[in-house]
Amino acid sequence: MKFKTSFFTRLYQLFLGYTLLIYALVYFAFSGHWLVGFLMISLPIVLLIHLGFCLFWLFFKPRNALLPVVGLLLSFPFWPRTFGWHSAPEPSENEISVMSYNVMSFDVGGYLNQKELSNARNLIAWTRSKEVDIKCLQEFYNNSKSEYFNTLNQFKAVNHPYHASLYGSPNQNEHNYFGLVILSKYPIVKSKSQVFDNQNGMVYADIKIEKDTIRVINVHLRSMIVRFGGIKEAYKGKDYQQGKSETRKVLGKLKRGFIHHEKEVEQLMEWINQSPHPVMVCGDFNETPYNYAYGQVRKRLSNAFEEAGRGFGFSYKNAPKFIRIDNQFFDSKKFESLDFQTFSEVKYSDHYPIVGRYKLL
Structure with missing residues (x-):
């Protein structure tokens, strides 16, 4: 011994x-x-x-x-x-609420492949009816000619008349696109969007709230599209060669993701540092809180989960499940984080919605 x-x-x-x-x-x-x-x-x-x-x-x-x-x-x-251990205070004056949610294209794929609409309807209905002032949605899908997926008009009809969008490709437009959107009950006085190399991107909206103007950035960093099911099935079936092959695929996707994220975060930080207004960043980072993207933004802004969250705040429903990749960051000189929630009971998308409440200082 x-x-x-x-x-x-x-x-x-x-x-x-x-x-x-x-x-x-x-x-x-x-x-x-x-x-x-x-x-x-x-x-x-x-x-x-x-x-x-x-x-x-x-x-x-x-x-x-x-x-x-x-x-x-x-x-x-x-x-x-x-891990967060904060308690939520009572609502206060001069307060705004912000939601960030990867809505998985409102599950239009389930409708096209299986003609199944129940999950899409539930996903659209929950996202539309959630009462918050600003909604930052990733993988937003709109088709104005569709009976079910004319989502932009549906959101405009429920107290979010203003929006700023990012179209995923040049041939898309406001009537039919996949990308990002910021929906606001307050006027948007300026907006800009940028597509990253290969996929995803970011959009900002300068939002006028009474005498104040804030800049909200909705960002979706490169999706690594890592699937662990193949590894699990290969080793479960004792097919070790296939298991090694699947493992190499996962590591390769992670490597490419890290390479792209370094460039994307550089562009995001330029937007943050050059903003003439107090900044809030919401979105799907496709990284854990211990990685580069999170660390870089955290140098400049505070994180709402760290300031007001509870529990582990895991925000991704699928494997590996126990990760938090959706975030809200804010300028602590202008905002006070009052509350932050992860709605893990809402399982319509592969992400859970997150909602923060902030007091304007």
């Missing part, structure tokens, strides 16, 4: 060095290189390994358990990104 304890002690010391590297990369977010992206995304696994070492030594050499406890305590800067 002396040999095993010594081996695990040396192994842990090496791992602790790796841990400090991960902590530094996540905290400072100084590089968006794809290799750094893989290191950053490992942080939750790193914490679980520390917990495993801690339990192991509690049984075999309790004195050594102090080391992994220290390793876990050093992760305290990332606790607010992981």
